[in-house]
Amino acid sequence: MVKWFIRFSIALFLLFFGVLFGMQQAHHGMERMRGYADPSFPSVIQIEKNGNGELEAAVFGQTVAASDLQEKKETIQELKTFNLFSELGRQLADAATAFMETLLSLIGRAFD
Structure with missing residues:
Protein backbone atom coordinates (compact mmCIF):
# COMPACT_ATOMS: atom_id res chain seq x y z
CA MET A 1 0.00 0.00 0.00
CA VAL A 2 2.83 2.37 0.87
CA LYS A 3 4.61 1.53 -2.38
CA TRP A 4 1.45 2.28 -4.34
CA PHE A 5 0.95 5.58 -2.51
CA ILE A 6 4.53 6.66 -3.26
CA ARG A 7 4.11 5.79 -6.95
CA PHE A 8 0.77 7.59 -7.08
CA SER A 9 2.23 10.69 -5.40
CA ILE A 10 5.16 10.79 -7.81
CA ALA A 11 2.84 10.37 -10.81
CA LEU A 12 0.54 13.13 -9.52
CA PHE A 13 3.52 15.43 -8.96
CA LEU A 14 4.86 14.78 -12.47
CA LEU A 15 1.45 15.32 -14.07
CA PHE A 16 0.90 18.60 -12.20
CA PHE A 17 4.24 20.05 -13.25
CA GLY A 18 3.81 18.62 -16.72
CA VAL A 19 0.59 20.59 -17.11
CA LEU A 20 2.28 23.78 -15.88
CA PHE A 21 5.22 23.19 -18.22
CA GLY A 22 2.86 22.60 -21.14
CA MET A 23 0.96 25.80 -20.41
CA GLN A 24 4.23 27.73 -20.27
CA GLN A 25 5.34 26.23 -23.59
CA ALA A 26 1.99 27.13 -25.15
CA HIS A 27 2.42 30.71 -23.91
CA HIS A 28 5.87 30.95 -25.51
CA GLY A 29 4.51 29.44 -28.72
CA MET A 30 1.76 32.07 -28.86
CA GLU A 31 4.34 34.82 -28.37
CA ARG A 32 6.47 33.45 -31.22
CA MET A 33 3.43 33.11 -33.45
CA ARG A 34 2.34 36.72 -32.79
CA GLY A 35 5.89 38.04 -32.98
CA TYR A 36 5.63 40.17 -29.84
CA ALA A 37 4.90 39.80 -26.13
CA ASP A 38 1.38 40.88 -25.23
CA PRO A 39 1.12 42.06 -21.60
CA SER A 40 -2.56 41.09 -21.50
CA PHE A 41 -1.46 37.44 -21.64
CA PHE A 82 -11.98 24.68 17.17
CA ASN A 83 -14.05 22.77 14.71
CA LEU A 84 -17.26 21.48 16.25
CA PHE A 85 -17.71 18.61 13.82
CA SER A 86 -14.11 17.45 14.18
CA GLU A 87 -14.45 17.49 17.95
CA LEU A 88 -17.76 15.58 17.83
CA GLY A 89 -16.23 13.04 15.45
CA ARG A 90 -13.22 12.59 17.71
CA GLN A 91 -15.43 12.05 20.76
CA LEU A 92 -17.62 9.59 18.87
CA ALA A 93 -14.54 7.65 17.74
CA ASP A 94 -13.18 7.58 21.30
CA ALA A 95 -16.54 6.37 22.63
CA ALA A 96 -16.77 3.64 19.97
CA THR A 97 -13.21 2.52 20.75
CA ALA A 98 -13.91 2.38 24.48
CA PHE A 99 -17.17 0.50 23.88
CA MET A 100 -15.49 -2.10 21.65
CA GLU A 101 -12.61 -2.58 24.09
CA THR A 102 -15.07 -3.13 26.93
CA LEU A 103 -17.21 -5.48 24.85
CA LEU A 104 -14.22 -7.54 23.70
CA SER A 105 -12.80 -7.76 27.22
CA LEU A 106 -16.20 -9.00 28.51
CA ILE A 107 -16.35 -11.60 25.73
CA GLY A 108 -12.78 -12.64 26.54
CA ARG A 109 -13.63 -13.06 30.23
CA ALA A 110 -16.71 -15.12 29.36
CA PHE A 111 -14.62 -17.65 27.44
CA ASP A 112 -11.93 -17.95 30.15
Whole structure:
Protein backbone atom coordinates (compact mmCIF):
# COMPACT_ATOMS: atom_id res chain seq x y z
CA MET A 1 0.00 0.00 0.00
CA VAL A 2 2.83 2.37 0.87
CA LYS A 3 4.61 1.53 -2.38
CA TRP A 4 1.45 2.28 -4.34
CA PHE A 5 0.95 5.58 -2.51
CA ILE A 6 4.53 6.66 -3.26
CA ARG A 7 4.11 5.79 -6.95
CA PHE A 8 0.77 7.59 -7.08
CA SER A 9 2.23 10.69 -5.40
CA ILE A 10 5.16 10.79 -7.81
CA ALA A 11 2.84 10.37 -10.81
CA LEU A 12 0.54 13.13 -9.52
CA PHE A 13 3.52 15.43 -8.96
CA LEU A 14 4.86 14.78 -12.47
CA LEU A 15 1.45 15.32 -14.07
CA PHE A 16 0.90 18.60 -12.20
CA PHE A 17 4.24 20.05 -13.25
CA GLY A 18 3.81 18.62 -16.72
CA VAL A 19 0.59 20.59 -17.11
CA LEU A 20 2.28 23.78 -15.88
CA PHE A 21 5.22 23.19 -18.22
CA GLY A 22 2.86 22.60 -21.14
CA MET A 23 0.96 25.80 -20.41
CA GLN A 24 4.23 27.73 -20.27
CA GLN A 25 5.34 26.23 -23.59
CA ALA A 26 1.99 27.13 -25.15
CA HIS A 27 2.42 30.71 -23.91
CA HIS A 28 5.87 30.95 -25.51
CA GLY A 29 4.51 29.44 -28.72
CA MET A 30 1.76 32.07 -28.86
CA GLU A 31 4.34 34.82 -28.37
CA ARG A 32 6.47 33.45 -31.22
CA MET A 33 3.43 33.11 -33.45
CA ARG A 34 2.34 36.72 -32.79
CA GLY A 35 5.89 38.04 -32.98
CA TYR A 36 5.63 40.17 -29.84
CA ALA A 37 4.90 39.80 -26.13
CA ASP A 38 1.38 40.88 -25.23
CA PRO A 39 1.12 42.06 -21.60
CA SER A 40 -2.56 41.09 -21.50
CA PHE A 41 -1.46 37.44 -21.64
CA PRO A 42 0.60 36.89 -18.49
CA SER A 43 3.06 34.04 -18.29
CA VAL A 44 1.98 30.93 -16.41
CA ILE A 45 4.90 31.06 -13.99
CA GLN A 46 7.19 34.03 -13.70
CA ILE A 47 10.10 34.25 -11.25
CA GLU A 48 12.11 37.45 -10.86
CA LYS A 49 14.60 38.96 -8.41
CA ASN A 50 13.56 42.22 -6.81
CA GLY A 51 15.87 45.00 -5.58
CA ASN A 52 16.42 43.28 -2.22
CA GLY A 53 17.73 40.15 -3.88
CA GLU A 54 14.60 38.18 -2.93
CA LEU A 55 12.79 36.06 -5.46
CA GLU A 56 9.27 37.06 -6.44
CA ALA A 57 7.00 34.52 -8.05
CA ALA A 58 3.85 35.09 -10.05
CA VAL A 59 1.41 32.38 -11.08
CA PHE A 60 -1.05 33.37 -13.81
CA GLY A 61 -0.15 37.02 -13.20
CA GLN A 62 -0.97 36.88 -9.48
CA THR A 63 2.07 37.55 -7.29
CA VAL A 64 2.77 35.01 -4.60
CA ALA A 65 4.72 36.28 -1.60
CA ALA A 66 5.93 34.53 1.51
CA SER A 67 3.98 37.03 3.61
CA ASP A 68 0.77 36.01 1.80
CA LEU A 69 1.50 32.38 2.55
CA GLN A 70 2.18 33.23 6.21
CA GLU A 71 -1.14 35.10 6.46
CA LYS A 72 -2.98 32.15 4.91
CA LYS A 73 -1.25 29.77 7.30
CA GLU A 74 -2.32 31.88 10.29
CA THR A 75 -5.88 32.04 8.99
CA ILE A 76 -5.99 28.26 8.60
CA GLN A 77 -4.60 27.80 12.11
CA GLU A 78 -7.31 30.11 13.47
CA LEU A 79 -9.95 28.07 11.68
CA LYS A 80 -8.48 24.85 13.04
CA THR A 81 -8.53 26.08 16.63
CA PHE A 82 -11.98 24.68 17.17
CA ASN A 83 -14.05 22.77 14.71
CA LEU A 84 -17.26 21.48 16.25
CA PHE A 85 -17.71 18.61 13.82
CA SER A 86 -14.11 17.45 14.18
CA GLU A 87 -14.45 17.49 17.95
CA LEU A 88 -17.76 15.58 17.83
CA GLY A 89 -16.23 13.04 15.45
CA ARG A 90 -13.22 12.59 17.71
CA GLN A 91 -15.43 12.05 20.76
CA LEU A 92 -17.62 9.59 18.87
CA ALA A 93 -14.54 7.65 17.74
CA ASP A 94 -13.18 7.58 21.30
CA ALA A 95 -16.54 6.37 22.63
CA ALA A 96 -16.77 3.64 19.97
CA THR A 97 -13.21 2.52 20.75
CA ALA A 98 -13.91 2.38 24.48
CA PHE A 99 -17.17 0.50 23.88
CA MET A 100 -15.49 -2.10 21.65
CA GLU A 101 -12.61 -2.58 24.09
CA THR A 102 -15.07 -3.13 26.93
CA LEU A 103 -17.21 -5.48 24.85
CA LEU A 104 -14.22 -7.54 23.70
CA SER A 105 -12.80 -7.76 27.22
CA LEU A 106 -16.20 -9.00 28.51
CA ILE A 107 -16.35 -11.60 25.73
CA GLY A 108 -12.78 -12.64 26.54
CA ARG A 109 -13.63 -13.06 30.23
CA ALA A 110 -16.71 -15.12 29.36
CA PHE A 111 -14.62 -17.65 27.44
CA ASP A 112 -11.93 -17.95 30.15
